[in-house]
Amino acid sequence: MLLFLNIQPLKAQCAMCAANVETSHNSGNNKADGLNKGILVLLAAPYLAAAVVGYIWYKRFRRKNVEINMRKEKLNLN
Numbered sequence: 001m002l003l004f005l006n007i008q009p010l011k012a013q014c015a016m017c018a019a020n021v022e023t024s025h026n027s028g029n030n031k032a033d034g035l036n037k038g039i040l041v042l043l044a045a046p047y048l049a050a051a052v053v054g055y056i057w058y059k060r061f062r063r064k065n066v067e068i069n070m071r072k073e074k075l076n077l078n
Helices: 016-028 031-061
Strands: none
Touching: 016 031
16 A cells, blocks of 8 residues: 555666667657567566466366256245
8 A cells, every 4th residue: 555655756767778768759769669669568478478377277177068957846945
């Protein structure tokens, strides 16, 4: 909870990368867009891997051909 209360801008790049992106962005170059797309790819990779593992796990361990035999007599719940 304290993590969400601390709202400050963070620098997630090394100083050299940040300086390179800032100067290229100011000069109109599109290196910043490529870096941002690369960060998104790196961010999405673990979630995609977890989704693939979850799908394979679901397909492998789901129950197949389950029959439910209900009794024809009425249940007395009193």
